[in-house]
Amino acid sequence: MNQYSPKPSIDEREMRGQSIAQNFGWVRRVDETSYMVHSQRLDREYSVIQTETGWVCDCPDAQFRLLKCKHQWAVEISWTLRKRVEEARRIEPIQGQACVACGSESLMRWGVRHNKSGDIQKFMCRGCGRFFTVNIGFEKMKHNPKAITTALQLYFSGESLRKTKDSLRLMGVEVSAQTVLNWIGKYVGLMEKYADSLAPKVSDTWRADELYVKVKGNLKYLYAMMDDETRYWIAQEVADTKYIHDARNLLRMSKEVAGKRPHTLITDGAQNYAEAVTREFWPNLEPRTRHIRDIRFDGTIHNNKMERMNGEIRDREEVMRGIKTMDTPILKGMQIYHNFIKPHEGLDGRTPAEATGLVVTGSDRWLTLIQNASRPNEFRQSNREGSPNAD
Numbered sequence: 001m002n003q004y005s006p007k008p009s010i011d012e013r014e015m016r017g018q019s020i021a022q023n024f025g026w027v028r029r030v031d032e033t034s035y036m037v038h039s040q041r042l043d044r045e046y047s048v049i050q051t052e053t054g055w056v057c058d059c060p061d062a063q064f065r066l067l068k069c070k071h072q073w074a075v076e077i078s079w080t081l082r083k084r085v086e087e088a089r090r091i092e093p094i095q096g097q098a099c100v101a102c103g104s105e106s107l108m109r110w111g112v113r114h115n116k117s118g119d120i121q122k123f124m125c126r127g128c129g130r131f132f133t134v135n136i137g138f139e140k141m142k143h144n145p146k147a148i149t150t151a152l153q154l155y156f157s158g159e160s161l162r163k164t165k166d167s168l169r170l171m172g173v174e175v176s177a178q179t180v181l182n183w184i185g186k187y188v189g190l191m192e193k194y195a196d197s198l199a200p201k202v203s204d205t206w207r208a209d210e211l212y213v214k215v216k217g218n219l220k221y222l223y224a225m226m227d228d229e230t231r232y233w234i235a236q237e238v239a240d241t242k243y244i245h246d247a248r249n250l251l252r253m254s255k256e257v258a259g260k261r262p263h264t265l266i267t268d269g270a271q272n273y274a275e276a277v278t279r280e281f282w283p284n285l286e287p288r289t290r291h292i293r294d295i296r297f298d299g300t301i302h303n304n305k306m307e308r309m310n311g312e313i314r315d316r317e318e319v320m321r322g323i324k325t326m327d328t329p330i331l332k333g334m335q336i337y338h339n340f341i342k343p344h345e346g347l348d349g350r351t352p353a354e355a356t357g358l359v360v361t362g363s364d365r366w367l368t369l370i371q372n373a374s375r376p377n378e379f380r381q382s383n384r385e386g387s388p389n390a391d
């Protein structure tokens with residue numbers, strides 16, 4: 001299970017294909033059936049076209065050695081991503097004209113509630129009999145939704161708590177740092193549960209990574225399970241030390257979020273995942289999960305991927321120093337930001353969530369997420385039902 005892959009294999013061409021696909025502009029779609037793919041080593045492109053028997057490439061590997069070359073892999077990966085985004089489930093903002101629960105447009109005005117940020121119209125739905133305000137998710141908050149989602153955006157895109165507070169003041173919103181932290185705690189908790197229920201359609205290759213974060217000067221380890229293809233951050237766990245961590249928990253959570261096991265799990269050499277893999281991913285049952293440790297080959301893109309992740313986290317170190325209770329709301333918030341909010345260059349400017357078939361729409365994605373996370377369970381939009389991947 002822990003074997004190192006010794007020779008250039010089908011997997012390696014697939015991974016090289018992946019790194020080509022993740023280079024911005026390297027896979028150019030000419031039309032439905034033809035692509036131009038940049039060479040990994042030369043400054044040229046190969047032509048990959050679709051035929052009745054699949055994609056055909058004009059590179060030497062494909063032409064003379066009759067292999068499925070990395071360019072074909074790259075096109076397949078890019079094509080799949082495109083299809084997935086086309087067929088994606090859309091998570092829409094909730095506007096005032098329909099019931100937040102059942103979607104019925106047959107509404108009755110039911111008085112007005114006053115609070116600091118203004119008057120809020122209350123409605124009664126004739127369809128399901130529920131009462132609601134169009135302020136879903138923010139009902140008991142003193143400040144308006146815009147202030148709160150702006151705070152989330154500023155903070156998770158890298159501003160310090162102080163800067164976040166200062167920017168809010170420019171919007172006419174006076175709050176303490178503690179209030180901002182309270183918002184983060186409340187809304188990250190809400191979005192986290194919702195996000196975990198969405199069933200992202202992740203690929204079959206996952207990567208478990210360990211990142212260290214400093215919290216009040218103490219080193220903590222953040223264990224992150226990432227989908228290799230879409231960059232979706234599937235699950236996380238925080239531990240005090242590098243050695244006592246039981247990787248089983250991370251594997252179990254990942255399995256629950258993704259609704260499946262990976263075919264390939266890549267881990268680095270430091271952490272012993274072998275036993276956890278055996279217990280959680282049952283590598284002896286079909287389809288088997290292969291566990292690859294410490295994979296290294298000349299292409300550096302895979303290392304880069306994790307380094308970038310490390311960068312995202314390290315940038316937060318300064319910010320996190322001021323926080324008393326470590327921890328999970330901040331790191332979970334970073335996970336939500338990474339998955340749903342921040343466009344990813346390696347995905348043609350899509351978010352990892354979009355790459356897994358979850359498109360959050362609206363001009364304020366934080367708002368859309370919070371609104372949807374606040375809907376009654378039975379009316380939530382989820383990817384779970386009928387998902388071909390949820391076996």
Ligand SMILES: [Zn+2]
Binds near residue numbers: 046059062
């Ligand atoms: Zn080729």
Ligand SMILES: [Zn+2]
Binds near residue numbers: 099101102129130
């Ligand atoms: Zn209703």
